[in-house]
Amino acid sequence: MVADFRKRFWISLALTVPIIILSPMIQNFLGLGESLRFIGDLFISFLFSTIVFFYGGWPFLKGLYDELSKKNPGMMTLIALAISVAYFYSSVVVFGVTGKIFFWELATLIDIMLLGHWIEMKSVMGASRALEELAKLMPSEAHKLMEDGSVQDVPLDELYLGDRVLIKPGEKIPADGKVVEGKTSVNEAMITGESKPVSKKEEAKVIGGSINGEGSITISVEKTGKDSFLSQVIDLVQQAQESKSKTQDLANRAAFWLTIIAIVSGAVTMFVWLALVHQDFAFALERTVTVMVITCPHALGLAIPLVVAVSTAISARNGLLIRDRAAFEASRNLQAIIFDKTGTLTEGKFGVTDTVILDDKLEESKLLAYAAAVEQNSEHPIAKGIMNSVEKLIKVTDFKSIPGKGAKGKVEGKEVMVVSPGYLRENNIEFQQNGKIDKLNAQGKTVVFVLVDGELQGAIALADIIRPESKKAIARLKEMGIQTMMLTGDNRQVAEYVAKELGLDDYFAEVLPNEKADKVKEVQSRGLIVAMTGDGVNDAPALAQADVGIAIGAGTDVAVETADIVLVRSNPEDAVDIIALAKATYRKMVQNLIWATGYNAFAIPLAAGALSVYGIILNPAMGAVLMSLSTVIVAINARILKVKK
Structure with missing residues (x-):
């Protein structure tokens, strides 16, 4: 549709040039007098205008039929009525009826309307381009590992669950899966919004469309096609952009009533200028056409959908x-x-939150290093939490588990034990009551004690890390x-x-x-x-x-x-x-609605000729410019929507 409006605009614009040159009003305005007049010039102007009307105006004429068949007159109805009245009235004047010709106004009006629609559709497409960008994330082929150990490049639709795929440094990951070999970091920014590369090793999940970093990895394919993460995201974005919001319903109702107001205003304008002011029909008609053009609820119709498209695209890019x-x-x-x-x-996993030294002989870092060394052979969540608190593990020998109470082993020639409070009680190991430990217990944290060569050296508190x-x-x-x-x-x-x-x-x-x-x-x-x-x-x-x-x-x-x-x-x-984002989106919607309705409240009297006594008169083409300008303002306002961090 964007390409169609662009084509119609350029062809109509080319035909408008001779129409303007052949217009008596434009010739007089430029001071050319009768120099460009020749026999049959009006018929040539009529021919070019007919092509512009039926070819350039076709989207609006078709829109008129569609809206009236649904009993829902809208902006297409107004545009189609305006160009039809201008065309048919001017045509009868060409063939002998006394009056004024509106061909140049008709042609420029259609040009500006086509341009406005072209710009509008480009804006909507630009806002909705998140879907295209997401779709482009996937590579076209994958390096599939065959049973004989060879590597074969295959299209993505030939990947199946369980297939093994090699991903080289810098390449896009072709499917959702699990790392089975290798270690790397992956850039998932375009999919999850996470700016930092995420490190991946064996058993880690990877998302199709994300970009592999510095290492080669082999993955086992777990999801393809419609089941993949990216496909689900695309479906959600599409549903969200197509769904109508409550604010959209309000805008639709406002657009419907504005259309009715425009038609009534046009009729009233015609009646006032003809019956009350006694102006000629051509002047009254020009005012009527301008009213109907300038009050097209174009900006109103675009006010909400464009904000919806932009906010959905922003949200998708940020996960x-x-x-x-x-x-x-x-x-x-x-x-x-x-x-x-x-x-x-x-985080949903145990981690060290506090260390308490009960004897000044040992530093905190050493206490943790000894405890982590002993715990490295255990699968218990507490053991893992202690191990994760140190960067490098010290070697342990003579490791023994103390069922239900802890573990012990030789670390740097010393016997180190990591035990529960119950072990201390059972073995009558006393320690000076420490207010810190009481406080940790009161917070519901898990406290374990560290003994070195039989002496109690300190305590480590663990909890689910905030x-x-x-x-x-x-x-x-x-x-x-x-x-x-x-x-x-x-x-x-x-x-x-x-x-x-x-x-x-x-x-x-x-x-x-x-x-x-x-x-x-x-x-x-x-x-x-x-x-x-x-x-x-x-x-x-x-x-x-x-x-x-x-x-x-x-x-x-x-x-x-x-x-x-x-x-x-x-x-x-x-x-x-x-x-x-929801607050910012709503603000943009309200701003657009206020602009679109406020603009019409100002524009209708101006188009009807309320300021004609001061010499301010708008022709239909200028009305179309103002109407298109309001649409562009609404589009720009929507596009500057951002997530405020």
């Missing part, structure tokens, strides 16, 4: 996927947001005036500690998965508009109950049926970004 536009728009009015704790506000982004997210939400709450199945001490650390307004502890929806209802019963943010699996009932359900950290599984909005990354700040 914020909108499934339900109505819920997305509702998120601008949120008064409270409830976060699931584990995996949302926290994400560094969580604190920023909560602070930003408070700035917006939104209450922040947390749901968790953990005990009250842990919940209280996390709530205090983050500065939450409220929390609910020891909540079973089937009770989460009831807690959301409880918050809603306070008269608050509530969003629930969780991982989308055990939080499904709560996500469905909330006014806005936000699935966070969906990773490669974006098909979260119960959520209204899906956030690809496990970053609570993305939940704040989606609210900020």
